[in-house]
Amino acid sequence: MPERYYEEKHFIEDISLYFEQMGIPRMAGRILGVLLIANPPEQSIDDLCEQLQASKSAISTSARLLSEMGLIERAPSPLPRRVYFRFQPGGWIKFMRMYLRMMASLHGIAERGLELLKDEDPTLSERLQEAHDMFSLIEDELPMLLKRIEEKRQI
Amino acid sequence: MPERYYEEKHFIEDISLYFEQMGIPRMAGRILGVLLIANPPEQSIDDLCEQLQASKSAISTSARLLSEMGLIERAPSPLPRRVYFRFQPGGWIKFMRMYLRMMASLHGIAERGLELLKDEDPTLSERLQEAHDMFSLIEDELPMLLKRIEEKRQI
DNA sequence: ACTAAGATTCTGTATTGACAGAAAATTCTG
């Protein structure tokens, strides 16, 4: 086996481990890994099964998850009745936006905490105020940053 | 039971669910939840056991994890031989910095992917270049943002 | 419409991980 083969495997496995850390199934990470370096970028379910030595059901389920996350998309199929996937341009930005939404939810929870402490000594609120301030700023600034990246890409 | 009791429980559970989504054990999220709204902010292991109806081992393990993450800290103990925890001021910023580090690791993986594609058609590299550009920008800008937040807090 | 190829969903199983309880280690008092 050529060196390159192992490097690809390693890349795919590292992506999958990263996504596992985020609570996303390993298989989804592996699929993404393949679709990030595959040539051609479009890969059928069977291609993915073979490359990852996994069942169709596992591929199908995890690919759907990645689609919902906006990281991959179905590609126009060269063959009839066959589903092809590829990385979705702009997928990484969508991924970051998902993160932003998650942060926003934590922001909301923090505000509920502040509400709970509103009648107590204000110094008790500091730990939640800190969260509130931080998330507010990030929610103000990060979308702008992402927009800038997006525009840069589209030129 | 007063209304407030349920609101606190709900708050704690929502924090724990959020952290679970991030791949952090539920119990750690619950401990953080308690320490965000507790009065006084310092709570002993036994306090936490009682409030969360959990074993000492579970509290001990998860509290250590939160300490390593920089979200909570051991507090000077009013009683000898007894460990008290509290939310660590600046903890949320540490939390965000942890995120940054995780992103940086993905950044590194993406660059390895680019390396793998360096001899192929440049259009194939776009999906990884996108990641590279995005993470670079975020890694440039977010630390500045966090620093600003930090300085604001310390005034 | 029927049929065949393929994708998706459902069900069972094996693995993983969270937690309780027990054992070991640590810390403080007399």
Add this chain to the structure above:
DNA sequence: CAGAATTTTCTGTCAATACAGAATCTTAGT
């Protein structure tokens, strides 16, 4: 420095989850 109180680590168990394989549903070609 002995001993008691408290925390931490270790071990076993239970529940949750990822995946394989089977069953069902979809799609397209005749």
